[in-house]
Amino acid sequence: MAIEHIHHLTEADHCQTLVLKIGSALLVDGDGHPRKDWLDALVREIAGLRAGGQKVIVVSSGAIALGAARLDLPKGGRASLADAQAAASVGQIALAGLWSGLLEEHGVQAAQMLVTLDDLEDRRRYLNASSTLSRLLDAGVVPVVNENDSVATEEIRFGDNDRLAARVGQAAGVDAVLLLSDVDGLYDGDPKDSGAKLIERVEGVTPEIIAMASDNSSSGMGSGGMLAKLQAARIAERAGITLAILNGTGNAPIARAVKEGRGTLFMPRRSDTARKAWLGGRIAPEGVLTVDAGCAEALGNGASLLAPGLIEVEGAFDRGALVSIHGPKGERMGQGLVEYSADECRAILGLREGDQAAKLGYTPRAAVVHRDHMVQL
Structure with missing residues (x-):
């Protein structure tokens, strides 16, 4: 069954496999420490989705922010490429341990996958990633995916985990990609303006839709913004995947969004996936x-x-x-x-x-x- 409403994201009959993307600003506070209470609530939601019969992949930002705090690096570890790579190397260990420990409390096994966008562009590496994700999901594991910023170069400067989440969704053949953001979804203007209206459903990312977006990350901590999310939506819609943007700033954000029915759904534009069309x-x-x-x-x-x-x-x-x-x-x-x-x-x-x-x-x-x-x- 197709995903037509936000509450369908949490129903296995409509959404068997879900990619959940969490940005740095949601996962890490301004001092570079994990937001434990928020994460505890989110992991309970992930465990609840799995108990309801859904498979979940987590695409998690935060490695650079966590590592920068441990190394006491300026500008959140983004003052230079070398700083970002060093921060990511330290932060990836912390991030993996964080997810593993929290999921284990709910009897869920986590797995770490570090990829670059090129890994999902190259056909051989794409097959490897796809096979690994499929096997992990079949084994009941929650894959935790992040961009391998410790070796990436251009990706650190221009990449984003929103787009990566959509690419991971393609590789895993998921039904939906859910991007947790610091806003309720896509607005027809600046969300800070009282007259701006939330767009609840988008039938195709057109130039007019792109014009509504800002390419700035409001937190200054991550590399994404609304423009990056629309680029992710464009990838998803061409692959037959529904993409949603929901506000993740409060505790239990998925349950809250479902209850309020508030967010933006980007609908698939074709019945064939982009991969199938390519093949x-x-x-x-x-x-x-x-x-x-x-x-x-x-x-x-x-x-x-x-x-x-x-x-x-x-x-x-x-x-x-x-x-x-x-x-x-x-x-x-x-x-x-x-x-x-x-x-x-x-x-x-x-x-x-x-x-x-x-x-x-x-x-x-x-x-x-x-x-x-x-x-x-």
């Missing part, structure tokens, strides 16, 4: 995988492409390449991102799972082309 024809395939009749029928019913149904491999490609998938008569059925190189595909061609390890020299992956990374044509 469907925007990049020339580097090879061809031909399957037998049984596999072709299974693929038509939404299955993954498995090695036993593979009868021919054409081309030279690496893992993560886009390949075309043909039926036994040469008809083009679809295309997707392959989990093996061309030589590895030829090695396991027609083999069942139990016989693949001897050929590969390692435990085989779940599929040659997973259905999550495949589109039918």
Whole structure:
């Protein structure tokens, strides 16, 4: 079922998997210390969402702010690139420990993932991130994702975790991305002006919508602002993901927003995800995988492409390449991102799972082309 109202974000029937993004200003106070009471309340909400059958990914800012306080660095650790990287290195440990400890109090296991935006742009690294997120969620874990600011360069200066949250949502195939902010949502003017009105629903991030945003972060602590959130919404809407902006400044912000029905929902603009559209024809395939009749029928019913149904491999490609998938008569059925190189595909061609390890020299992956990374044509 589609997400049409804010309360649907907390209902598993409408939103099975949710990315929750928390900014630095919400997580850390002005002195660089964690806002423990606020975090305790939020983690109780996360535990409640999971108890209701939802899977949750947390995208958490705060590493630079936490590290800067410990190192006594000026300007919150953002006086220079070297300061930001050093602060992030210290703060990432503190941030991971903070989330792990709080979630553990509710019997929830946390996992840390440090990524850069490039990790989700490169096809091979994207597959790795997607597979890791999927496995963690299936295992009942809450992944806590942050940008790897300790090694990033341009990302620290221009990146933001709003956009990262949308990219993570794409990789994990989530239903919604929820950005907790210091305002109720998108206003048609400056929220400080009494005449400004909250926009509750946005059907497409147009130039007119962009013009309403400020690119400044009101806290001065993070790297995002409303413009960054609209850029995230644009990524989400093209991927078939609903994005919401809610006010996170008070305790239990999700419950409060749901009760009041107050926030901004950005609706998906297309039924296909951006990933599916990309796989469907925007990049020339580097090879061809031909399957037998049984596999072709299974693929038509939404299955993954498995090695036993593979009868021919054409081309030279690496893992993560886009390949075309043909039926036994040469008809083009679809295309997707392959989990093996061309030589590895030829090695396991027609083999069942139990016989693949001897050929590969390692435990085989779940599929040659997973259905999550495949589109039918």
